[in-house]
Amino acid sequence: MAEDLVSMLADLKEEEVMEIVQKRMDEGQDPMEILDNARKGVAIVGQRYQTGEYFIPELVYSGEILKAIVEIVKPKLSEGADVKRLGKVIIGTVAGDIHDIGKDIVTFMLDVNGFEVYDLGVDVPAKLFVDTIKETEAPVVGLSGFLTLSFDSMKETVEAIKAAGMRDKVKIMVGGGTLDEKVGEYVGADGFGRFAGDAVSMAQKWIGGK
Amino acid sequence: MGETPEKLYAERKKRIDDAIQLKKPDRVPLFMGENGWCLKYAGVSWEEALYNPEKGLEAHKRPIIELNWDAFGLPWGTGIWFPARGFDRLDIHQLKWPGAANEENRIEADAVYQFVEPGTRGKYEPMPAEDYDLFLDDPTDYIIRKWLPTLATALEPLGNLPPLHNANSVYGLGSLLGSQDIAKVLKTLLDSIEDFTAPTALLGPFISEMIERGFPPMYMAMGTSPYDYFADTMRGTRGCMLDMFRRPEKLKEAIEKVTPWCIESSVAGARQTENLSKIVFIPVHKGAGGFMSNKQYEEFWWPSMRQVMMGIIDAGFIPYLYSEGIYTERLSIIKDIPKGKAIYKIESDIFKAKEILGDTVCLAGGPPASIMNSGTPEEVKDYCKKLIDVVGEGGGFLMDPAIPMITAKVENVKVLSEFTQEYGVY
Numbered sequence: 351m352a353e354d355l356v357s358m359l360a361d362l363k364e365e366e367v368m369e370i371v372q373k374r375m376d377e378g379q380d381p382m383e384i385l386d387n388a389r390k391g392v393a394i395v396g397q398r399y400q401t402g403e404y405f406i407p408e409l410v411y412s413g414e415i416l417k418a419i420v421e422i423v424k425p426k427l428s429e430g431a432d433v434k435r436l437g438k439v440i441i442g443t444v445a446g447d448i449h450d451i452g453k454d455i456v457t458f459m460l461d462v463n464g465f466e467v468y469d470l471g472v473d474v475p476a477k478l479f480v481d482t483i484k485e486t487e488a489p490v491v492g493l494s495g496f497l498t499l500s501f502d503s504m505k506e507t508v509e510a511i512k513a514a515g516m517r518d519k520v521k522i523m524v525g526g527g528t529l530d531e532k533v534g535e536y537v538g539a540d541g542f543g544r545f546a547g548d549a550v551s552m553a554q555k556w557i558g559g560k
Numbered sequence: 561m562g563e564t565p566e567k568l569y570a571e572r573k574k575r576i577d578d579a580i581q582l583k584k585p586d587r588v589p590l591f592m593g594e595n596g597w598c599l600k601y602a603g604v605s606w607e608e609a610l611y612n613p614e615k616g617l618e619a620h621k622r623p624i625i626e627l628n629w630d631a632f633g634l635p636w637g638t639g640i641w642f643p644a645r646g647f648d649r650l651d652i653h654q655l656k657w658p659g660a661a662n663e664e665n666r667i668e669a670d671a672v673y674q675f676v677e678p679g680t681r682g683k684y685e686p687m688p689a690e691d692y693d694l695f696l697d698d699p700t701d702y703i704i705r706k707w708l709p710t711l712a713t714a715l716e717p718l719g720n721l722p723p724l725h726n727a728n729s730v731y732g733l734g735s736l737l738g739s740q741d742i743a744k745v746l747k748t749l750l751d752s753i754e755d756f757t758a759p760t761a762l763l764g765p766f767i768s769e770m771i772e773r774g775f776p777p778m779y780m781a782m783g784t785s786p787y788d789y790f791a792d793t794m795r796g797t798r799g800c801m802l803d804m805f806r807r808p809e810k811l812k813e814a815i816e817k818v819t820p821w822c823i824e825s826s827v828a829g830a831r832q833t834e835n836l837s838k839i840v841f842i843p844v845h846k847g848a849g850g851f852m853s854n855k856q857y858e859e860f861w862w863p864s865m866r867q868v869m870m871g872i873i874d875a876g877f878i879p880y881l882y883s884e885g886i887y888t889e890r891l892s893i894i895k896d897i898p899k900g901k902a903i904y905k906i907e908s909d910i911f912k913a914k915e916i917l918g919d920t921v922c923l924a925g926g927p928p929a930s931i932m933n934s935g936t937p938e939e940v941k942d943y944c945k946k947l948i949d950v951v952g953e954g955g956g957f958l959m960d961p962a963i964p965m966i967t968a969k970v971e972n973v974k975v976l977s978e979f980t981q982e983y984g985v986y
Contacts, residue, residue, distance in 0.1 A: 364805070405851070406850055406851055407801035407802075407804055407852055407856065410798050410801045410802060411801065411802055411805050445668070446667060446668050447674070448656055448674050448676065450680075497674070498933050498968075499670075499672065499967050501929075501933055501967070502967075528907075528928065528930065533930045533933070536930075536933075
């Protein structure tokens, strides 16, 4: 039944998935294990996205299904039970830009690949990135932007991190919209990613986990 | 030089018409549709341009005149396109813009206005999935009584109105007009009339002036994609994505319902401004690469869009499809359109587009944002040369850099303009 849940979720069979979850809960099975199976299913969705079999709608849908599963199992979960995380990544859409679709996809991909993601949202001032680095000691920061005005916002964010004396403590990756390698260099990032999967590869390279 | 404005107008118009019909014009036409860059060029902030439409309009004109572009468009990036004072008065929730009266709506003074996804801000919630039937049953009633109240604080009282189909007699009408709610809404709208009409009144003189100066209008009418009708606002990007799985038939039914309206409004707009331009500009968003698979695109997005474009073409007008984002994987699909009847503006791989679509539609585009924003004038020149050589080969190409141009370096746009006029001669 564990395999069923993993594969059904990977195939986005929502009805079947919810039936299995409900049945396993009714049978008194370990909610942590159910959640773990569900996460595995979503991780397969992420893999299929990376190989081009799935697209953003499938990611969004699997996220919704996972949310519904969490709703069911959460009341039975014991406190503090959570999966082991590989490392911390801070992510946000830079100041002046309120676009979030790309950022959310990267957050999703990092999360299903085992990273602990601090998503700061959109229109994030440079200071909040700096403060969050201080607070979490995350070694990787992802700056997202859709509009071209984000190029200079990213540059300013990188400079603010430098001015706070933390530039050598973090690796910075950028991506989104009309960005390319050239813009990555312009803003002073350590890496640029065109696809959400690139963020995972970079985080794995910098933090480990592959 | 020394040509009369009438002659310049005729030359420019023919240049554009030839390119659309896939003929070789005298040279590559040069135009900047989303001319928000004018603000940077003129040193006017977005906030000033939205709140002071006269000032925005002056900025808008300058590069067209000073850099000799071949046409002008609707004055995007000014208070004419975006009546910020009116939006403040109504307290619109769908957008964020510089200088907004409500702090929740405000972004920094020199940022372009941006749309908000429903569900991410206050009362601006997506149409609930269960409401598809209500919408399908009586869409206009739904829009007025259910949807508009979520769009703006001033429109909230519309949510208290009785169903509008009861206003068939004096009694129904009486109870409608006697309601305090409608009085409240009408009063705010009345108070805001100037906020909306004053900027619009600037449009006529602007058009006349530009024509007198020898510049033809590129487009004066707009269109939309039926899928985006729901995904850009009502159900939101995520909502429509989920609907493709959870209620595909309802989504399709709703798209079918609005498709004739999308045709109707485009054609009506085009007819109204027919003596100025035959082009209908259609910026599209949620069918971009990555946003769905080709299979989903062919099932949910493209058929209705094609119907809209065919409706525009059959009425004697020209759709100008602006595919924002990556469109490379869609090129073969969107080739299914009559030859020489449409313009496709491509932000992604325009060279690939030339290979696939070059014999079918006029292509529009420019250098990528990275070169325009962070590159050197030499790089701009090299890229424009490649564009003119490859995409411009044989005609059917319009140099029209897209939205990512708005923050481009001033010298880079100058070089792009000069080089296109010099090197773009056939």
